[in-house]
Amino acid sequence: MIEIAALTKRFPGAAHPAVDKLTLRVPEGAVCVLIGPSGCGKTTTMRIINRMIEPDAGSVVVNGRNVMDVDPVTLRRHIGYVIQQIGLFPHWSIADNVATVPKLLGWDAARIAARVDELLALVGMDPGMYRGRFPRELSGGQKQRVGVARALAADPPVMLMDEPFGAIDPITRTHLQDEFLRILHDLKKTIVFVTHDIDEAIRMGDRIAIMKDGALIQYDTPEAILAAPADAFVEAFVGADRALKRLALVSASAAMDAAVAAPAAAPSIEGSASLRDALARMLSLGVDTLAVAGPHGAAIGVVTLAAIRARTRTKPASEH
Amino acid sequence: MLLVEAWQFILAHPERFLSALWTHIALSASALAIAIAIAVPLGVVLSGTRRAAQFAIAGANVGRTLPSLAVLALVMPIMGTGFVPSLFALTLLALPPILINTYTAVRQVEPDVVDAARGMGMTRNEIRRKVELPLALPVIFAGIRTAAVQVISGAVLAAYIGGGGLGDFITAGIAMMALPQLFVGAIPATLLALGTDRLFGALQRAMTPAGLRS
Amino acid sequence: MTWFLRNWDQVAIALWEHIVISLTSLSIAFAISLVAGILAARHERVFRWALGVSGLLYTIPTLAFLALLIPVVGLGRTNAIICMVAFSLMIMIRNVATGIREVPGDVVEAAKGMGMDAGEILRRIELPLALPVIVAGLRIATVTVISVAVVAAYVNAGGLGTLIFSGISSDHAPKIWAGALTACALAVVADLGLAQLEQWLRRRAA
Numbered sequence: 001m002i003e004i005a006a007l008t009k010r011f012p013g014a015a016h017p018a019v020d021k022l023t024l025r026v027p028e029g030a031v032c033v034l035i036g037p038s039g040c041g042k043t044t045t046m047r048i049i050n051r052m053i054e055p056d057a058g059s060v061v062v063n064g065r066n067v068m069d070v071d072p073v074t075l076r077r078h079i080g081y082v083i084q085q086i087g088l089f090p091h092w093s094i095a096d097n098v099a100t101v102p103k104l105l106g107w108d109a110a111r112i113a114a115r116v117d118e119l120l121a122l123v124g125m126d127p128g129m130y131r132g133r134f135p136r137e138l139s140g141g142q143k144q145r146v147g148v149a150r151a152l153a154a155d156p157p158v159m160l161m162d163e164p165f166g167a168i169d170p171i172t173r174t175h176l177q178d179e180f181l182r183i184l185h186d187l188k189k190t191i192v193f194v195t196h197d198i199d200e201a202i203r204m205g206d207r208i209a210i211m212k213d214g215a216l217i218q219y220d221t222p223e224a225i226l227a228a229p230a231d232a233f234v235e236a237f238v239g240a241d242r243a244l245k246r247l248a249l250v251s252a253s254a255a256m257d258a259a260v261a262a263p264a265a266a267p268s269i270e271g272s273a274s275l276r277d278a279l280a281r282m283l284s285l286g287v288d289t290l291a292v293a294g295p296h297g298a299a300i301g302v303v304t305l306a307a308i309r310a311r312t313r314t315k316p317a318s319e320h
Numbered sequence: 321m322l323l324v325e326a327w328q329f330i331l332a333h334p335e336r337f338l339s340a341l342w343t344h345i346a347l348s349a350s351a352l353a354i355a356i357a358i359a360v361p362l363g364v365v366l367s368g369t370r371r372a373a374q375f376a377i378a379g380a381n382v383g384r385t386l387p388s389l390a391v392l393a394l395v396m397p398i399m400g401t402g403f404v405p406s407l408f409a410l411t412l413l414a415l416p417p418i419l420i421n422t423y424t425a426v427r428q429v430e431p432d433v434v435d436a437a438r439g440m441g442m443t444r445n446e447i448r449r450k451v452e453l454p455l456a457l458p459v460i461f462a463g464i465r466t467a468a469v470q471v472i473s474g475a476v477l478a479a480y481i482g483g484g485g486l487g488d489f490i491t492a493g494i495a496m497m498a499l500p501q502l503f504v505g506a507i508p509a510t511l512l513a514l515g516t517d518r519l520f521g522a523l524q525r526a527m528t529p530a531g532l533r534s
Numbered sequence: 535m536t537w538f539l540r541n542w543d544q545v546a547i548a549l550w551e552h553i554v555i556s557l558t559s560l561s562i563a564f565a566i567s568l569v570a571g572i573l574a575a576r577h578e579r580v581f582r583w584a585l586g587v588s589g590l591l592y593t594i595p596t597l598a599f600l601a602l603l604i605p606v607v608g609l610g611r612t613n614a615i616i617c618m619v620a621f622s623l624m625i626m627i628r629n630v631a632t633g634i635r636e637v638p639g640d641v642v643e644a645a646k647g648m649g650m651d652a653g654e655i656l657r658r659i660e661l662p663l664a665l666p667v668i669v670a671g672l673r674i675a676t677v678t679v680i681s682v683a684v685v686a687a688y689v690n691a692g693g694l695g696t697l698i699f700s701g702i703s704s705d706h707a708p709k710i711w712a713g714a715l716t717a718c719a720l721a722v723v724a725d726l727g728l729a730q731l732e733q734w735l736r737r738r739a740a
Contacts, residue, residue, distance in 0.1 A: 052438065134531035389684045397711070494604070509597075
């Protein structure tokens with residue numbers, strides 16, 4: 001768990017603080033996404049957590065210990081760190097790269113070797129094939145997987161990730177995001193994730209912290225932020241299509257009425273598809289009811305346009 | 321003809337030849353070793369500074385342009401003639417390329433790699449030892465290679481300030497217009513220089529970490 | 535210092551000789567390397583061969599090279615000039631060839647597409663854009679040539695080396711200072727001047 005209280009950092013010569021009395025709490029095992037326009041302080045905040053940047057005021061407490069009370073080098077060896085350009089060591093093999101922190105911590109060779117293989121398999125890379133390769137032989141997506149494996153090597157309770165998928169092409173990025181989500185949920189790590197992409201934030205985050213000019217504007221679950229943006233800035237930031245984004249978070253099977261039988265020739269949609277896809281299908285076919293198909297293809301309920309409307313009923317931000 | 325006569329000269333004066341050869345190698349190797357011992361650590365330290373580095377690198381750049389013989393000659397009125405003044409001058413000549421290459425090489429290590437190393441919990445020393453130096457080594461070694469050839473070439477000129485070495489045969493040969501003697505100096509010196517370049521080239525390849533070889 | 539003031543004409547003559555043989559060699563080397571460099575830029579094999587041979591020449595110790603030329607051309611300025619040209623070739627050919635090769639492919643494509651023939655592309659596009667790199671090579675060659683010219687005094691080529699050798703043999707320190715310091719000053723000034731030119735050309739090309 002990470003508790004940030006009144007964190008402040010001002011760089012010399014800057015007009016306003018990079019981080020301005022930031023206060024937020026990341027629950028244990030949650031993914032907290034820091035997002036905002038360029039210069040909002042999200043990366044600075046992340047880098048203060050592992051003391052790559054020293055704060056001017058306020059406190060950061062990680063799992064009960066104030067980061068200022070721990071020697072920075074020791075602190076960093078127990079926090080996973082993934083950056084956008086990854087920074088794999090070009091002169092070391094993949095195995096040596098992944099083994100970096102365990103070696104710094106003095107693990108024995110056998111334990112390290114086993115851990116390297118375990119992690120490479122975890123991120124979807126065959127250890128036998130990739131252990132002895134070098135970074136320059138890898139594609140962008142592969143490098144990023146190794147970067148994640150490297151950060152997980154010493155099994156840190158907390159991970160910091162700064163736009164980790166920013167340098168990857170869009171197709172690979174989506175793929176990596178999904179895989180990564182799966183891995184993270186299994187491992188139950190507390191993650192602070194920085195991005196500028198609102199869609200990525202909604203996908204990856206259990207909590208989203210929207211920042212602007214160093215200050216925290218809104219901190220809540222993705223659903224809550226989409227339903228009720230705190231002000232005009234947030235509303236513009238999440239996009240004019242936030243209603244549709246909200247629908248993308250809900251599956252058809254979650255919004256269906258299981259008691260109603262589907263009309264005979266009704267078009268259908270898979271239960272696992274989102275309401276957004278359901279809406280799109282309704283619009284393109286000109287219908288207002290879809291049969292929801294279960295995992296084996298049989299109809300298990302219906303979803304209606306009315307039900308979708310009910311889900312998106314929100315108060316406009318300007319009414320607050 | 322000339323080559324045969326040169327060879328006969330060597331056979332007739334083996335101690336003179338070997339002594340000159342040995343002095344030449346000793347002078348060159350010592351100058352190079354001292355220059356490495358000074359310039360590599362200095363270059364590494366300077367890579368972390370701003371002002372001091374600008375100053376030192378500007379000085380090294382000037383040093384690099386100075387004619388070798390001029391440097392050797394300038395040392396003479398101050399330190400006299402012989403082995404030590406020659407060693408001093410040759411060391412001065414070897415410093416600039418090594419210093420500049422070391423400084424540049426360390427600074428050119430990708431900042432992201434250093435950031436990742438720091439973020440993962442390496443101490444400043446560990447970053448230097450495990451990341452910056454290995455990655456900088458190829459370029460540092462290129463500087464050492466350049467300096468090595470320069471020093472061998474300069475050691476030939478050391479003959480003029482009493483440093484001994486193969487240059488003695490060349491100067492004597494020119495003064496007396498005795499071509500065989502001239503060859504006794506010129507050819508071994510050339511072979512020594514070419515051989516050194518080859519040797520350091522091979523060492524440079526051997527020193528390049530596996531991950532960086534293309 | 536007083537010796538210098540009283541005999542500055544000697545120094546001036548030596549300096550002049552020094553500059554003349556240096557410029558002569560550089561001009562010859564420049565002309566050869568321009569042709570060779572353009573050829574090397576176009577043909578990979580020529581590039582590697584030219585670099586190999588001239589690289590070999592560059593490694594030969596100065597005095598040894600001058601000495602080895604004596605049976606062939608005797609003493610005097612010719613000897614010195616051949617040596618200086620040989621040393622300059624490596625760096626100049628390499629830089630001419632590299633400079634031309636580094637001209638962005640799309641720029642040459644555009645020129646071709648607009649109807650320029652090979653000669654025009656070379657003269658108006660490739661060479662001008664390669665100029666900063668060529669001048670960088672010229673800078674190193676100049677410093678090398680000045681250094682060789684100091685030694686070449688020993689094979690009767692004249693130049694500032696004459697003051698140095700004369701000073702050493704007669705144990706006359708002021709002469710040594712005059713010769714050596716002037717040679718150093720010449721090298722530094724030439725290097726700085728060409729560095730400025732290089733900077734100016736780079737800014738223009740950017």
